[in-house]
Amino acid sequence: MNPRRGAWWALLVLLTLGCGAASSGSEASLVARSSLPATDRDPLPYTPPPADPGLAGETMALAASGGEDQARQMLRALVGALRDVGTQGERPLTALFDEEVGQVADRVATRAGRPRAGIVQRLLIYARRSIIPPEAEVAELFDLDDVEVHRASVFFRNRELPSTVTATDLVVQAPILAPGRNPMRTLFGWSDRGTLVVRPGREPRIVAY
Numbered sequence: 001m002n003p004r005r006g007a008w009w010a011l012l013v014l015l016t017l018g019c020g021a022a023s024s025g026s027e028a029s030l031v032a033r034s035s036l037p038a039t040d041r042d043p044l045p046y047t048p049p050p051a052d053p054g055l056a057g058e059t060m061a062l063a064a065s066g067g068e069d070q071a072r073q074m075l076r077a078l079v080g081a082l083r084d085v086g087t088q089g090e091r092p093l094t095a096l097f098d099e100e101v102g103q104v105a106d107r108v109a110t111r112a113g114r115p116r117a118g119i120v121q122r123l124l125i126y127a128r129r130s131i132i133p134p135e136a137e138v139a140e141l142f143d144l145d146d147v148e149v150h151r152a153s154v155f156f157r158n159r160e161l162p163s164t165v166t167a168t169d170l171v172v173q174a175p176i177l178a179p180g181r182n183p184m185r186t187l188f189g190w191s192d193r194g195t196l197v198v199r200p201g202r203e204p205r206i207v208a209y
Contacts, residue, residue, distance in 0.1 A: 067200025068149045071170040074198045074206060075147070079138045082187070085127040086134070093127070094120050095203075102164035102208035104171075104195050113164040113208075123187060131183045141180030142194060148173045152197060162208045165197050169207060172196045 074096065081093040097120065100113030138144065153167035161167065174194045176184050184190040188209055197208035 067170055067198075067204070070200045070204045071149050071172045071196075071198040072147055074196055074204060075142065075172055075174055075194065076138045078196070078206070079132065079136075079141060082123060082127045083132040083134060083136060085124060086130070090120060090124055093123065096206050098164065098199065098205040098207045100164050101206065102162035102197070104162055104197065104208055105189070106159065110160055110163055113162075126183075126187055131186060136179070141177055141184070143175040143177055146175050162197065164207045166199070170198045170200060172198060 078096055081088070081096060085093065094116065097116045099116050101116060101119050102113040103111065150171045152161060152165050152169040152171055155171040176190060176192060176194055181191065184194055188194065195209060196206055199205050199207050
């Protein structure tokens with residue numbers, strides 16, 4: 001055989017063997033990759049971000065309480081607004097009452113509600129005389145451990161609802177302690193227990209007392 005032709009044949013054989021090895025390596029790589037589990041080959045699925053736990057908790061708490069916490073807080077807010085008229089003015093007190101306010105007492109419950117403005121002006125007369133001392137705390141005037149909250153439909157089940165009250169309103173009752181009896185009798189006509197009817201919501205309001 002011609003020496004030059006033999007060299008060309010040897011070179012062709014070497015090139016053929018090299019391509020075969022590369023092809024075998026690529027095929028082996030593909031086989032190895034295809035044998036992996038789907039979770040290792042595919043991208044991770046999209047996971048939406050979690051909801052804000054604070055907002056979720058507030059919504060659940062409000063739904064669970066049915067507005068009872070709001071109703072309880074209205075007693076604190078009322079005492080605070082009366083006590084702090086000298087520094088806060090009359091606006092906080094006015095904001096607590098609905099436009100028409102009824103009365104809980106049997107003999108006057110069915111009468112038409114009284115305008116908010118007249119009630120607030122009467123309360124302001126006594127509040128500005130510091131009928132509730134500036135340093136007084138709500139817990140000194142009421143027994144906050146014995147506060148009761150009832151749905152109006154239950155509380156008034158044996159009598160007519162006051163004219164400004166609906167069945168879904170909430171009735172808050174709190175025993176009055178000795179230091180609070182004279183001020184509460186003068187302000188609201190209460191003797192042993194204070195009674196507020198509250199309409200809960202985004203802006204809770206006192207609809208009767």
